[in-house]
Amino acid sequence: MALSLPGLGVPNPALSLLADSDSRTPARLRRPARILVVDDEAPVRSMIGITLERQGYDVQLAASGREAMEILEQNVFDLVLTDIVMQDGNGITLLERMHGQQPQLPVVMVTAIHDIGVAIDSMRRGAYDYLLKPFEREHLLGTVQRALDHRQAMQESQSYQQSLEQVVRARTEMLRQAMEDLEHSYDITLEALGDALDLKDSETEGHSKRVTAYTIALARAMSVSPEQIKVIARGAFLHDIGKMAIPDDILRKPGKLSPEEQEVMREHCARGYNMLRKIPFLSESAEIVYTHQEHHDGSGYPNGLRGSEIPIGARIFAVADTLDAITSDRPYRKARSFDVARQEILRCSGTQFDPGVVEVFLKIPNELWNELRSEITGQNKRYSTFDLAHVPPPPLP
Ligand SMILES: [Fe+2]
Numbered sequence: 040m041a042l043s044l045p046g047l048g049v050p051n052p053a054l055s056l057l058a059d060s061d062s063r064t065p066a067r068l069r070r071p072a073r074i075l076v077v078d079d080e081a082p083v084r085s086m087i088g089i090t091l092e093r094q095g096y097d098v099q100l101a102a103s104g105r106e107a108m109e110i111l112e113q114n115v116f117d118l119v120l121t122d123i124v125m126q127d128g129n130g131i132t133l134l135e136r137m138h139g140q141q142p143q144l145p146v147v148m149v150t151a152i153h154d155i156g157v158a159i160d161s162m163r164r165g166a167y168d169y170l171l172k173p174f175e176r177e178h179l180l181g182t183v184q185r186a187l188d189h190r191q192a193m194q195e196s197q198s199y200q201q202s203l204e205q206v207v208r209a210r211t212e213m214l215r216q217a218m219e220d221l222e223h224s225y226d227i228t229l230e231a232l233g234d235a236l237d238l239k240d241s242e243t244e245g246h247s248k249r250v251t252a253y254t255i256a257l258a259r260a261m262s263v264s265p266e267q268i269k270v271i272a273r274g275a276f277l278h279d280i281g282k283m284a285i286p287d288d289i290l291r292k293p294g295k296l297s298p299e300e301q302e303v304m305r306e307h308c309a310r311g312y313n314m315l316r317k318i319p320f321l322s323e324s325a326e327i328v329y330t331h332q333e334h335h336d337g338s339g340y341p342n343g344l345r346g347s348e349i350p351i352g353a354r355i356f357a358v359a360d361t362l363d364a365i366t367s368d369r370p371y372r373k374a375r376s377f378d379v380a381r382q383e384i385l386r387c388s389g390t391q392f393d394p395g396v397v398e399v400f401l402k403i404p405n406e407l408w409n410e411l412r413s414e415i416t417g418q419n420k421r422y423s424t425f426d427l428a429h430v431p432p433p434p435l436p
Pocket of ligand 1: 279331
């Protein structure tokens with residue numbers, strides 16, 4: 040049917056927002072609301088159609104439920120008015136089929152007075168309202184306007200919810216990025232702290248970085264989660280941070296330490312732990328600093344923990360630490376080979392080291408340790424201590 044819009048500039052209740060009701064859209068278009076009228080009685084159908092058209096609505100008519108479904112497949116409507124009792128099936132079936140395809144489409148049921156029970160039932164099944172025949176023009180227009188207002192409110196709320204979800208997604212991504220940047224800044228700060236320790240304790244130069252890389256490689260081979268590896272890596276890197284508090288004459292003493300000096304030296308675990316445990320993102324790593332000198336058989340310090348009482352990160356670290364100690368120069372001896380280190384670690388499996396960690400360690404070829412060592416010793420400026428991707432997962436048999 041043709042449109043018969045009233046004079047331009049006059050507010051028209053039949054005008055509806057397009058489905059895109061985003062008020063930020065610059066070319067916010069308006070069009071007359073589209074209404075489908077379904078009734079198998081031609082006089083009723085055209086009477087409703089004419090009344091609505093005169094009000095400025097864009098109306099289409101259907102003489103049966105089947106025709107209505109065909110029209111709905113090709114066109115978008117803002118409202119459907121349907122008779123309940125029709126020759127080719129009732130309006131309730133049509134209502135359910137329409138809602139199966141377009142759950143948001145408001146439907147007003149039109150019915151004779153003796154069908155009121157059915158009309159009420161149709162509302163339970165999702166109809167927006169019903170009209171009892173015969174009805175007044177004002178009653179028809181009032182019901183139609185309410186249904187259209189309802190649809191518009193639903194669309195606006197849906198669009199608001201969608202834009203809210205978009206905002207939440209964008210903010211979450213910004214937050215994630217900020218957290219990542221922050222974490223990266225933390226790690227750079229940690230590296231500076233490690234460098235400071237290396238300056239104080241020149242004997243271990245590069246030790247922190249190597250032992251961290253070895254620990255990461257071993258933890259990956261043991262299928263530790265990436266999140267947990269980050270915690271372990273920071274603990275490995277800072278394991279000797281407590282040595283900052285040890286007097287230089289003990290820390291740098293060339294000969295053997297006296298029992299009293301050894302006592303002072305052993306305090307470095309607790310001192311490091313106390314330095315780090317109050318820093319939220321290092322509190323878990325602090326546990327590894329505290330327990331890094333414990334032995335599997337309980338002969339370590341400071342608490343003589345045994346087996347699984349020792350955090351897994353500290354058990355992994357212990358192997359990595361010995362690996363680096365044996366293969367690095369010391370003032371009193373030259374560095375020994377990775378094969379020697381393997382023998383020594385195997386010899387101490389079950390006493391100093393967790394046998395489960397040693398078993399995985401022995402499966403990793405020397406090439407990986409050599410590669411990591413030369414990369415760090417080669418002063419590769421781009422080497423990032425905490426970058427997990429940097430340490431390749433070891434090729435296991
Ligand atoms: Fe230590």
